[in-house]
Amino acid sequence: MFFGLRLLPLLVAGLACPIPLHAAEDKGKVGHHDIVPVMQLRCTVCHGARKQEAGLDLRTPAGMLRGGESGPALVPGKPGESLILKKIHDGEMPPRRKLVAVSVKTMQSHEIELLTRWIELGAPMSEEKNDEGMVPEKKERDFWAFREPVAPEIPRFGEDGISSPVDAFILQGLKKKGLDFSPMADKRTLIRRATFDLTGLPPSPGEVREFLADKGQDAYSRLLDRLLDSPRYGERWGRYWLDVAGYSDSDGGQNSDPVRDHAWRYRDYVISSFNKDKPYDRFLMEQLAGDELAKPGTVPDAVLTDNLVATGFLRMGMDYTFANITGFVPDRIEVIDREMEVMSGTILGLTMKCAKCHDHKFDPILQKDYFRLLAIFKGAFDEHDWMRPRDGKGGAAYDVPWPTRYLPVPGAHRQWKKKNAPVEKQIAELKKDGGEEKNKEAIKALEVKRGPEPLIRALWDRGEPSTQYVLSRGDYRRPGDPVGPGVPGVLHSRKDSYSPEQPWAGAGKTGRRLAFARWVTRPDHPLTARVMVNRIWKHHFAHGIVDTLDNFGKAGSPPSHPRLLDWLSVEFARQGWSMKAMHRIIMTSRTYRQSSRVTARASGLDPDNRLLSRMPLRRLDAEALRDSLIFVAGQLDEQSRGGPPDVIEDREDGLVSVPRGGQGWRRSVYVLQRRTKIPTFLSIFDLPRMDPNCVKRPESTVALQALHLLNDGNVNQLADHFSQRLMSEAEDITSRIRLAYMLALSRLPSDVEMREVSGLVRELENRWQHDSGEKIEPVALRKKAFANLCRILFNVSEFQYVD
C-alpha cells in the first residue's frame, strides 16, 4: 500500500536500468556526487579508509587525482589516458575472482559510462545544494501526536471520592456511556494481580497471608513498594524492553543462526536499569549515544561500561553480513534499516521506514527525513565502511581488515589481561614456530583456563562518516542528492535546533547521535514520553491508550483517552522520568483495582473494554507461565544477571528445551534467546522470534499448548518436583492440598473442592496401584498421585489467567 501508483513509472524504469538521479535529470551534467557513490560501491573497500591497495585512495576526487604507486587514477578531460578506466576496461579492476571475497559486485556498464563522461568533462565538482530539512506546513504538523503534550485540566468528581487523576479521566469516559467503575477486587485478587504484574511470578503463600492479615490503611501501597524493590521487577519489565529492542543472542539470517557472544551484557544492563529505576531519559541517552556521553577516564569504569553496553540496543538486529555472499552493500543497508525501524518505532512511535522509498503516505515525513536520520547514525553505521558482526578478520586471502564490533569492558578487561599474562605467554610459546597445529589441544586447554574475554558488543562513532545520499526509491544504485544529519522536519520546532558537535576535544566522534539523543529526551518532545507511558499502560491494562504501540502517526489508532495520555506524559517527565513512579500512579488507581468480572451491561456498552469498565482478564505470557511453574515447584534458581545465557537442548524431533541446572532453572529471560531454536514451551505460548523486534505479542489459544502442558517431559519433571515439595512441606493429604492451592492459585480450596480433590487423589492412587501392575510403596504412590494433581493445577485456566 505504500508503493502507490505515483511511483510506478519510476519503479519500472528502475528495474530496467538504475541510473543515478543526477544523470537521469540532466544527461550533460555529471559531478563528483555521481562518481563518489560508484567508487564507494565498487572500489573503496580496497582503496579507501581501511586499506589503500597500491597506495590509492578513491574516496574523493582529490584522492583520485593524487593517485597511487602507478600514478594518478585519472587525467581530467582525457578518459583515454586515465588509468582507472584502462584497468576497468581490461577487466583487471575490480578483480573478478576476488569480488565475492570482499562482497563487491562487478561494475555496471552505465557506471563506467558515467565515470568516462565525468573524466571527459574534466572531473568537475557537483554544485552544492541547500541541504536544509523541510518543515511541513502547519496543518500537516497540527496532528495531536506531533504537538507537545500539555497537562490538561483534570475532570472533577468530588462527590465520587475520586482522588486519582487517572480515575478522573477514565470515569469521565465511562460516564459518557452511562457506565461506572466495577466494584473493587478483593485483596487476594489484588496481591496476585500486582505480584504478577510487577514480578511475573505469583505471590508466595506467606506473602498472601501477610497481606490479607495487614489491616493497615497503607497495606496496598507498602505491597507495591515491596514489589517494586524486588529484583524480579527488572526481570519482568526489562523483558518488555528487550522485546521492543529485539534482543537476541544470535545473528540470524542464515541456517546456522550463529550465537552472538556477549550480547547478554545488554540484557543485564536493561534488567538492572529497570531495577535501579534509571530515569527513562538517561536510559535512552545511553542506548542512543552511550559512546559519546563521557570521555574515558573521566567517569568510573562502571559508568563507562554501562554507557557502552547500552549501545547494544542498536546492535540487536538480525545481521547476516558475517558472510561474504550475504555481506554486500544492500545487505548492510538492510541491517541499518532494521535498526532504524526498531529505534524509530520503539522510541518515537513513528514508522520512519515507510519513508525510505518515498515520502510517507500518511505522516508528514519526507523521504529526505529518512536519509537525514541515517546520516545521524552514519558515523557508526556506514555501509561503505562496514564492521562485520563476527570477527575482525576479513577474507583472509585478500587481507581486508573488517573492523571488529567488540570493545573491551573498561577495567575488567585490563584485569583479565593482567591475570592471564602468564597463560598468554604459555600460549604464545606453544604457537611459536608453527606450533599452532601441533599443540592445538594444549592451546585449547589454556584458552579454556583463560576464560572468555570480557568484551562488549557495542556501537560507536568513528568520526569519518561517508557521505549520505538520498537513495531514489531506496535503491542503493540510485543515489541522489547528498544530505546531512537532521531530525524529522515535522518534529523540529524552532527552539530545538539540531546541532551536533564533538562531544569532547579530540574525541574523534561526530557527536551526531549525542545531539539526537538530547533532542529525543527533551521533556517537551511530542512523542518520547507519550510512547513510553503508553507502553507502561499497555502492560498493566492489556491495551495501550494508543493501541498501535509503535505507530502514533495518522495510520496508527487514535488514543482512547487522549487527555489521560497527555497528563501521564507530562507527569512522567515532571517526576524525573521515573518508571516506578508511573507504576505507582497507575496501580494505586481505582481503575487498576477494579474487579475483572464482566457484567452484561458493561459487556454491551463497552465490549472491547476500551473504556476500562473492568480490569481485563489476562493470560500469563510465555515467560510468566514457565517461570511460575518453576517457582511453585520450588525449583527457581534465583541467580540473576550474568552470562553466558542458559543453554538449550534441541532434539531431533524438534523439541527444544532447557535442561535443569545445578540449582534448578533460572528465569526464562536468562535462557539463550536465539532466532531459531526457541524453547518449545515459550514458542507455543507466543514468545516471538525477534525480527527485527516485537512490538506486541500475539496471544494464541491452540491445542499444542494443551498437549505441551499435559504431555511434555520437562513439565512432568516440574510436576514431580512440585509433588515432592508438597510431600516434604506438609504432613497429611488435607494440608498438602491446601498448600498446593496456596502455591498455585494463591487461595485455599473451598470445602467442595477439598472433598473432590481428596477423592481424586485416592482414586489416582488406586489407579496407579491397579494399572501399573506392580506393587508400589504407599509413600511413592502418594507422591505419584500428587504429581498428577500438580499437573492438573498447571493446566487449569485459573493458573494461567490473572483476574
Add this chain to the structure above:
Amino acid sequence: MLIEGSGQPGSRRDFFRSMSGGMMGGALLSLLEGEVGAKPGQFPHYRPRAKSVIQLFMNGGPSQMDLFDPKPELDRMHGKSHFEKIAGEVENPQAAGALMRSPYRFSRHGQCGMSVSEVMPHLAECVDDIAFIRSMYTTNITHEPALFIAHSGRMQPGLPSIGSWVSYGLGSENRNLPAYVVLDDPGKLPVNGTQNWQAGFLPPEHQGTRFRATGAPVLNLKPAFPQPGAIGQLEREFIAKLNSGHHQQRPRQPRLSARMASYELAARMQLEASDALDLDQEKQETLELYGINREKSASYGRRCLIARRLVERGVRFVQLFIDFQIWDNHSNLKKGLLGCCEKTDQPVAGLLKDLKRRGLLEDTLVVWGGEFGRLPIAQLGDSKKVDNAGRDHNKNAMTTWMAGGGVKGGVVHGATDEIGLAAVKDRVSIPDWHATILHLLGIDHEHLVFNRNGLDERLTSVFEARVVNEILA
C-alpha cells in the same frame, strides 16, 4: 457450549483475533461457526479449482537441462569456455569449467510428446497430466536466501511461508487436523531447517506442523513419560471440571471457552493424526505403486502416500521435503542425479497415479520444484576431470511443474535460451508462481493480506506478480 453471553461484535472480534484460522485455530473456528455465525474472512475470493496442495519441494536445485529441458545446442557446444560471460553469476568461480552436455538421453512420452530424461521413467508415464514450466527463475544463487524466496517470496528470513499464508487464508477442512502439515525427511532437515515452514508475522498457529513418518506424529501428542492411559484420562476430566467451574464464575469471557475447546481438540487430534499415518490400512498393491517395497524409494514413497491420506482428510497444504539437499549436484552429476531420481521418481509418479484413480487429482494441486536451477557449464572438482563434474547454482533458469487441481495436462510453458542458461520466453518469477498456486486455491494474491505495523503484507509483497494463465485448465 463455547461463546455465550454478550454476542457483541466487539467481544467476538477480540475472540477471533486470538483464534482465527489455521492449526487448531481454524479447526476450532469451524467448530464455532455454527454457533457464532461469523466467517473468518472473505476467502476464497472465487471458485477454487483445487482444495488442497501437495508441494514436493526438491531441495538443492534440480538440474533442468538434465531432467526436463533438453538442449541439443549444449551437446554441440560441449567443451567450449563460457565463464567470462557469466562471471557474476557463478558462486564458485574457481571451479568453473567449460560448457557441459547432459550425460543422459531424452525421449518423448505420452500423447503430448514431452521430452523427459531417461532417469525419470515413472514420471514419464504421467506427462499428459503435467504442466511443465521451463522458464522459472529466481533472484539469488545461494541456498539460504533462495529457499526463503521460494517459500516466502523474499530473501529475508522470518517471513511467512506459502503454506502459512494458505492456512491463514483458508484454514483446514478437518477440525481435528492442522491446515498445514510438513513431512520432512527423517534423514536430515533441509537448509534453513524449520524456518522453511514458519508463520513469520502471521499468528503462530499457521506455522507448518511437522508430522513424523514414524512414532508419535506430532510433538507431545502422547505423554513423554510412562503413565497408564486411564490416569491421563482422569487428569483431563478433572481439568475440564475445574475449568468449567472457573468459567461459570467468569461469564462473558470467550477466551476461557476457547481455551477449554482447545483441550477437547487436543484429545481428538490424538486419534485422528495417528489414524492418518497408519499405512497398515493400505493394500500391498498401493504400497508398491509408491515404491515403498523398494529400499531406495521407500522413505519418500511413504511420505507421498501419507500426503495422499492427509489431503483425503482435508488437510489444506502438505509440504514434502527431501533429505537435506540431495539435488545439489556440484559434483558427480551423472551418478548423483540418478540417485535423486531413484529415491523420488516412482513415489512421485505413484502419487499422481493414485490421486488420479481415486478422483482426488481433480481438486488436489501437486507442485514440484526446487529453489533454483543449474548452470550449463561444468563445475570441476580438484581432479579437474569432466567425468565427475557437477553443475553450480543458476538463478536464471529452472524447471518446475504442476499437476491436478485446475492445471492443464501435457503442456510446456516458457523456454530457456539455447544452452539453458537463462529463461528467455514467458519468464515466470517466484511471485508469479506463488500467485498461480493461490489462484488455483481461489485466492487473489493481491488480496490475501495481513496488516503488520500499518503495512499490508502479502506473500507476493510489492512485486508485480502474474498468474500463469497459460497452464490453467
